[in-house]
Amino acid sequence: MTFRRLARNNVRGNWHRYVAFFLCSTFSVMIFFIYAAFLFHPDVVSGNIPAASKVRQGMILCEYIIVIFSFFFVLYSMSAFLRSRKKEFGLLRLFGTTNRQIALLVVYENTLIALLAIAAGIGFGALFTKLFFMVLAQLLQVTSPIRFILAPKAIWITALGFLALFELITLYTLRHLGRSQIVELMKASKQPKSVPLYSKWLTALAAVCLLSGYYMAYTAHIYTIIAYMMPILITVIVGTYFLFTQASVAILRRLQRTPGLYYRHTHIVTIAQLLFKIKDNARTLFTASILCAVILTASGTFYVLFQDTRNQMMERFPQSFGVIEKGLGVHEVIHPEELKRQLALHGLELDYEVQLSGFQVPVTLESMRYKTEALVIPEQSYNRVAKLQRKKTLKVEPGHAYYVHPNRQVAVEYFKPGDQLDTVVGGRDVTLQIDGQSNGGIINSRLELANMIVVNDRQYEEWSRAVPESELYAYYGFEVRNWKESLAAASHIRETVPKERSWQLECRIEDYAAMHQFNSLALFIGVFVSFLFFIASGSMLYFKLFTEIQEDQTQFRALSRIGVSDAEIRKMTTTQIGISFFVPVVVGMVHAAFAYKTLGNLLGSSVWQYGIDVIAVYTGMQILYFALARKAYMKQLAQS
Known part of the structure; x- marks a missing residue:
């Protein structure tokens, strides 16, 4: 059997682990390609679509965001996959496989996934580019539709760029693999875990940082937001990190000292397992909660500005x-x-x-x-x-x-x-x-x-x-x-006004049309990037869940042998998966709620109605993601 065939078999056999990573990578490539197809469109480059200049800089910024996001997401994903396969690599080393051959096997596997993701991303991008152009032409109010052209430069920049990104990160993640010994690799999943500990001072620091950040966000207004912005970000991020690494352990240890709850039903097993899982996955949960807060804040801001355009114009222009x-x-x-x-x-x-x-x-x-x-x-x-x-x-x-x-x-x-x-x-x-x-x-x-x-x-x-x-x-x-x-009337009236007196005529509809178009474009472009972050957040939790499935299978087999029923095992599993999926969401929602308060202070109006709409949509998508992840996890667990 050749290494290429072994790589294909490994990808096929472990597809349940790779599927979330593959889908998120495919979506990243697709969005990057759609934006690149517009940026390198001949009519945009030549200036035949003057209105395109309004969104060109925004799309370029989004392209940089997608590349930076993809770099860290792929780096994290590949590092997690390699850590979960230490036992497999130990067996290969035991059978005489060299470090170079193992590295070559990993390169083949990751190259295969990269090529599939790039091909699928460009394919779906080409499929949806026409629809993207149609909607964009409507928002830009251009006189004729944007021609459907797939610029060759957009194709090869997307393909070569993401392939180079995948390969460079693969080589970077392999640097530690050759230093591991066979015994270390074979016993990677059997290393005894010490009881998680926490610091009271760091737990208190988490509370102080979060409360301080929330207070500044709640009281910030248009004249203090610049001074408050960095302190809010720093205190909330630091507080969230210690919330998961320290405060979560303190809460679960406190639950263990509550006999009425701890010894009821299967709580003793659920809480004990959560104690180790949350401590081990604290950084993943922290990252997921920050991503959730970014998604809700960014998409909520775009949506609020889009919906609140009329109110802002009515305030600025009391008369039409x-x-x-x-x-x-x-x-x-x-x-x-x-x-x-x-x-x-x-x-x-x-x-x-x-x-x-x-x-x-x-x-x-x-x-x-x-x-x-x-x-x-x-x-x-x-x-x-x-x-x-x-x-x-x-x-x-x-x-x-x-x-x-x-x-x-x-x-x-x-x-x-x-x-x-x-x-x-x-x-x-x-x-x-x-x-x-x-x-x-x-x-x-x-x-x-x-x-x-x-x-x-x-x-x-x-x-x-x-x-x-x-x-x-x-x-x-x-x-x-x-x-x-009244836009047509405003245009006609302005034509009758002397140019040197044009500033003395104010028409609400002119500013409204410009701002509504800008906010519509920002919402339309930003929603794709927000959805990408959402998929990434869920994907991180998904493949983190499956990297620990072998350990969970061993634990649940032991529980089954001592008389724990399948229904109780499913209940405990659902509880653990649900906490992993929804605790970051709850934390992110709280962060976003205070961000909405700050936004309301800046706009001088209540934005809760719009914020609740965004949170409801996000929660619905997270529930769907949780249901799919739970179904796949239960299927793999049942095979044990």
Whole structure:
């Protein structure tokens, strides 16, 4: 029998171990190839699809992520497979096989799996590339479909790149194999295990790190997230590592000291086995939980941004169309009646319109010592618009004022009740007492009119006399009911506006369309990478489960001989597999929940509904993965 034939037989005989690794590798190759097929598409390279530039950089980043992920995943998988086959290699050494021949056998096996994974990945990639192009063309809103072309460069870069990756990692993992002695290899699976121990200090450190990371994530906002980001990542990762390596052992040892639970039914065997399994697999469970948190956080963020686009636009642009004019009665941008006529011509129904005027004054934001300008408007004008938007109205006394910030989720209180505001009106210094700060603008948030100072009506009337009409600002806002269908109207209206005045016209639909397209593309591209991480997470648990199956078979045979029934063995097995599969999921969900809280703080809105949707989908896929892994494991276990 040749080594090539022996390698094929080994792969065929141990296919239940390799199947998860093969599927994850195939999916990695497929996603890499699909992205490469777009990046090297002739129309994309030549610039015939201008909209492709919006996603090109994102896809290149995803390609790097896939390569880095594949490197560590394949390295971990091959190292785990080699460790599980030490007894087999010991037998081959005992029969006279040299280290070079064993290494050659492993290279043949891994090359065979690599070639199968690459061929299957490129094949499935070619099958789904057309569908990928169709969806991408729809999201990019290109005028004609993207041609179905499989760029040769994408094929050979994918094939040669992944083959080199597999071969290099194979050679790297073989470096320790030749140093092992025959006795060491033969007794690898029979080495006695010491009772797992834990450190109280490291267990406490796990709790402190996790609680600290969760607290920072819960309280983070737009002005502290940059400072908090690295501490959150470090403390959560360190806390999760010690949670599995130390705290899990402490919890199980505590359960062993609880007679009412430990000695009930088969718990004595289940807990004792879990104690050793979780300690041995702590790093795998830690990695799986971090991957779970990354998947839920990344996919949840993409999904939240996609779903929350409308809310963000409504907050930034309270009116569908807004026009800023400098000077009362001046219509250098577009006349309000002409704008309404254009809306009517495009079948858009007007919900309400807003007209208000004011003048700008210099303002210093004391908390940041930042000098800017704010629009002074009367109390009555502000309340009229606020009522239309169902916002809180303000009551202002003479000599007092309210500061209005256009951003609803701003976390900084620039002016506290009782603070004084010194400014200049008509060349005269004035001082106002601030009664409070209101977050969330009532008009479209163009920088020149973003900040507002709301004053008493009589005081505004007195001050406005000192300001020339040419220095007054007029704002015209129009809210339409079916504003998502107003893109054609916005384009036509903008064509009638002088180019030098285009910044004075704001159309919600323009920003909404751009952001919705970007978020749709990010969700569409990111979901593939997230799904890849999901398969990797489950695959790590799957082949870790099967690398220990020989040891489990020996234990369960011993339990069967002392009278433990098959039903009890199946129950204990299901419990152990379930804990291995779902404990990392629970930990990852908790991490992701606090990440969603941080995201909600940044967006200024609740994202729990969207986060729960993502968690529910992930849990469903994990349950399916668990059911398939359990079925395969039980089948192999029954053969013993």
